Amino acid sequence: MQLRSILLRNWKGYRRTRLRIPPGEATRNVVILEGYNGAGKTSLLEAIQLCLYGRSGLPLLARAADNGRREASYDEFLERGLSIECRGRPERISIVLEFADGGSTIALERIWHFNASGRHRPRDEEVRILAGPEQDLVELPDEPETASFVRDFVTRELLPRNLAPFFLLDGEHLDQMAGKGLDEQVQAAVEAVLGAPTLKGMATNLRDYARERRKQIPQAIDGITTALAEELAGLEETERQTIAEVDALVDALQPLRSERDSIVRRIGSLHGDSYASFKALFEERESVLRSRESQQDELRHLLSGELALALSGGALRRRAIERIAAEDRAERWESASAASRSKFTEYLEILRQSNGVLSDELVASLGEAWEKVWSERPADCASDVRFSHLGETDRRSVAQHLERLSSVKSESIADLARAVAAADLRIETIEREIARQRGLDGESQALANKLNAIQEQIASAEAEHRLRVATLESLRARLSDKHAEADLILTAAADAAPILARARRADLYAEIADRLIEAALPANLDELSRTVTGAYRAMAHKSVVERVRIRLDGAVELLAGDGADIREQDASAGEHQIFALSIVSALADLAGRFPIIMDTPLARLDPVHRRNVLEHFSRRGGQLILLTHPAELGPHEIEILGDRLTGTISIGRRPEAVSQAEPAEGAV
Amino acid sequence: MSATIVDLARGDFRTSRAADELNTRFQSLLGLPHRYGPARLALGRSLALTSAPTLELNTLGLGRQIKGEQLFGHGVELATWLTLLLEHAGATAVPRKDFQNLVGAHWHRGIYLLWDDWKSSGGEFDAFVARLVQQANRRRSKTTQAAS
Numbered sequence: 001m002q003l004r005s006i007l008l009r010n011w012k013g014y015r016r017t018r019l020r021i022p023p024g025e026a027t028r029n030v031v032i033l034e035g036y037n038g039a040g041k042t043s044l045l046e047a048i049q050l051c052l053y054g055r056s057g058l059p060l061l062a063r064a065a066d067n068g069r070r071e072a073s074y075d076e077f078l079e080r081g082l083s084i085e086c087r088g089r090p091e092r093i094s095i096v097l098e099f100a101d102g103g104s105t106i107a108l109e110r111i112w113h114f115n116a117s118g119r120h121r122p123r124d125e126e127v128r129i130l131a132g133p134e135q136d137l138v139e140l141p142d143e144p145e146t147a148s149f150v151r152d153f154v155t156r157e158l159l160p161r162n163l164a165p166f167f168l169l170d171g172e173h174l175d176q177m178a179g180k181g182l183d184e185q186v187q188a189a190v191e192a193v194l195g196a197p198t199l200k201g202m203a204t205n206l207r208d209y210a211r212e213r214r215k216q217i218p219q220a221i222d223g224i225t226t227a228l229a230e231e232l233a234g235l236e237e238t239e240r241q242t243i244a245e246v247d248a249l250v251d252a253l254q255p256l257r258s259e260r261d262s263i264v265r266r267i268g269s270l271h272g273d274s275y276a277s278f279k280a281l282f283e284e285r286e287s288v289l290r291s292r293e294s295q296q297d298e299l300r301h302l303l304s305g306e307l308a309l310a311l312s313g314g315a316l317r318r319r320a321i322e323r324i325a326a327e328d329r330a331e332r333w334e335s336a337s338a339a340s341r342s343k344f345t346e347y348l349e350i351l352r353q354s355n356g357v358l359s360d361e362l363v364a365s366l367g368e369a370w371e372k373v374w375s376e377r378p379a380d381c382a383s384d385v386r387f388s389h390l391g392e393t394d395r396r397s398v399a400q401h402l403e404r405l406s407s408v409k410s411e412s413i414a415d416l417a418r419a420v421a422a423a424d425l426r427i428e429t430i431e432r433e434i435a436r437q438r439g440l441d442g443e444s445q446a447l448a449n450k451l452n453a454i455q456e457q458i459a460s461a462e463a464e465h466r467l468r469v470a471t472l473e474s475l476r477a478r479l480s481d482k483h484a485e486a487d488l489i490l491t492a493a494a495d496a497a498p499i500l501a502r503a504r505r506a507d508l509y510a511e512i513a514d515r516l517i518e519a520a521l522p523a524n525l526d527e528l529s530r531t532v533t534g535a536y537r538a539m540a541h542k543s544v545v546e547r548v549r550i551r552l553d554g555a556v557e558l559l560a561g562d563g564a565d566i567r568e569q570d571a572s573a574g575e576h577q578i579f580a581l582s583i584v585s586a587l588a589d590l591a592g593r594f595p596i597i598m599d600t601p602l603a604r605l606d607p608v609h610r611r612n613v614l615e616h617f618s619r620r621g622g623q624l625i626l627l628t629h630p631a632e633l634g635p636h637e638i639e640i641l642g643d644r645l646t647g648t649i650s651i652g653r654r655p656e657a658v659s660q661a662e663p664a665e666g667a668v
Numbered sequence: 669m670s671a672t673i674v675d676l677a678r679g680d681f682r683t684s685r686a687a688d689e690l691n692t693r694f695q696s697l698l699g700l701p702h703r704y705g706p707a708r709l710a711l712g713r714s715l716a717l718t719s720a721p722t723l724e725l726n727t728l729g730l731g732r733q734i735k736g737e738q739l740f741g742h743g744v745e746l747a748t749w750l751t752l753l754l755e756h757a758g759a760t761a762v763p764r765k766d767f768q769n770l771v772g773a774h775w776h777r778g779i780y781l782l783w784d785d786w787k788s789s790g791g792e793f794d795a796f797v798a799r800l801v802q803q804a805n806r807r808r809s810k811t812t813q814a815a816s
Binding site for chain 1: 672673674676698699700701702704705706708709711712713715716718737741742743744745747748749750751752754755756758759760793794797798800801803804805
């Protein structure tokens with residue numbers, strides 16, 4: 001797919017401009033849009049991002065970083081984007097992007113209207129789409145469906161929003177990516193390529209749908225005891241509160257972790273070579289802490305769960321299982337016996353019709369004979385009901401649970417306890433080593449103190465987070481039981497069955513979406529590792545890295561020929577940038593046919609990296625559009641591009657030249 | 669009226685104060701985050717004896733209460749505890765109050781048995797856990813006291 005033209009009206013410095021991008025092919029695929037500082041390179045990238053995604057494109061923009069006020073700042077950002085000459089009368093900004101893909105073309109136009117005071121309101125936005133060989137106008141649904149239709153169209157035909165940060169890049173975002181560290185970069189990329197945010201959103205919507213459907217059965221709700229309904233409502237409210245608490249903790253942790261990483265890097269920059277080992281120690285401590293936490297959870301779970309029940313002993317469990325079976329047989333016999341009595345009544349009626357009146361004595365002896373033949377109580381039925389709390393399904397699940405308890409093993413519990421103790425020992429050793437390295441000088445000591453304080457805040461927030469997540473899981477298990485209980489009652493009210501079935505299906509699909517994310521992750525990691533390796537080796541200085549391996553837990557290893565992980569030796573800022581670009585390249589290869597558009601991506605790289613990056617990205621084959629300052633690309637770089645360069649377009653004005661961008665010929 | 673599963677989940681349960689203090693001590697020794705951890709182990713331990721327990725209250729009185737849904741969990745776990753307690757009691761209908769007393773008595777007896785187990789294991793976590801697992805897999809019940 002190629003971007004063929006960009007039409008801008010009243011957007012920042014562009015009053016009425018059409019940029020025609022020369023058509024390319026697989027071996028002539030690079031276009032340079034060149035401009036001095038202030039010429040409008042970043043404005044051009046912003047125009048593309050906003051045209052594609054509208055309001056949801058705002059977080060992609062480096063110059064609109066006020067996430068806390070996103071809703072308001074979108075309108076304000078647009079108001080600031082309206083050309084100064086247009087202020088004082090009703091006006092509009094219009095951005096049109098034209099794409100060609102094989103024989104078909106797509107033109108996407110987004111228009112924002114402004115009143116005479118230069119104000120833009122959320123509803124004052126229009127979208128038009130022309131598609132197909134005849135450039136037919138695509139019919140859009142009415143509000144409120146329009147936005148989701150456009151979003152789906154852009155996702156399907158152009159570029160999903162979650163992949164945009166990897167295709168529409170500016171130097172600042174690249175810096176942010178590179179600043180995250182290798183593991184976090186990979187995690188963000190994998191989530192993006194699998195569409196995990198979309199799937200997670202879908203699962204939430206489905207669960208909301210199921211909840212709403214269940215609320216729509218008032219006549220059946222009447223059938224549930226008031227206490228159960230109140231308990232369900234209470235649990236759901238607690239679940240909502242707990243989710244909000246978990247989200248708030250995640251939000252609070254993010255800046256703390258960023259600050260911690262930044263201090264670790266600063267300490268590293270003070271100590272040169274010792275940085276790598278310091279960082280490695282720090283990361284190892286984090287990893288051991290995490291794994292100890294999960295082992296402890298498992299151990300506690302086993303001790304107060306299965307082991308506690310199993311302690312009751314095999315004899316009692318066996319008796320309980322046999323009793324359950326005997327009560328089950330008794331219930332089935334009772335049910336069969338009732339059916340038999342009804343048949344006996346029919347039989348007597350037939351006899352009366354053919355023989356007239358039957359004496360009481362005859363009826364009594366017939367009854368006894370019938371009972372003997374058809375429904376004599378078997379000896380292995382329970383004579384009374386001890387487990388009246390168990391229904392038919394409960395009997396089965398409790399018996400299975402009791403059977404499973406026979407397999408509790410001491411080794412697994414003891415192994416877990418030993419693993420926790422070993423982790424404690426390792427953490428102590430690492431902390432001693434960290435303390436030794438921290439004491440190198442006054443400045444690093446000050447940083448280390450700050451690091452300690454932040455680490456304590458993180459540890460406390462993480463502990464709180466774990467607690468809340470555990471509470472949430474337990475709540476959900478209880479909710480699931482209560483819903484099952486409520487569903488049973490509701491199912492008895494047969495009229496409600498279709499609605500309930502839809503709610504249950506929605507819950508099931510939500511569960512599938514959750515599992516899909518878990519299952520898809522490992523399947524994609526090998527391919528991602530392979531593609532990142534190719535890109536990294538092509539662009540990095542250090543050819544000593546033979547292979548990049550992305551492990552199942554998202555951790556990244558840089559492996560030398562002998563299989564050793566040499567990641568700690570590859571921790572320079574430049575190498576992190578190269579790794580970030582490798583991820584971009586890998587995702588472009590794996591997940592998209594959209595052009596890669598980069599705004600001043602090379603400025604922060606040294607000449608060798610710069611040439612490697614140009615060479616690698618230009619040889620990928622897909623369209624590559626570089627928004628650059630003239631100083632970024634010297635004769636050497638242009639030489640590397642060679643015949644791959646389709647054209648260079650100047651943006652804005654410079655003293656000795658005039659923009660090659662044309663005045664607009666007309667809108668879509 | 670016999671105790672239903674809802675009674676069990678919503679009811680409050682307590683044991684003797686001395687047993688409750690021992691429960692707290694176990695919570696710390698085993699690194700368990702909740703009171704119900706040692707309490708469940710105690711219930712299981714006491715259920716392994718065939719005789720019925722009695723709640724021995726001394727001058728210290730009763731310990732703190734715990735909700736049934738915490739002590740026994742929920743869903744199939746809750747139903748399994750109720751099944752084992754009723755089977756052990758050999759009763760078809762246990763009034764709610766009697767059931768609470770029964771649980772308190774099992775808890776009391778079980779926590780003291782666990783304490784004997786802990787001492788016999790030399791205060792070693794691994795040895796203690798191995799001992800409990802051995803108890804769990806024993807096919808025949810003891811009549812009055814735990815093997816030590």
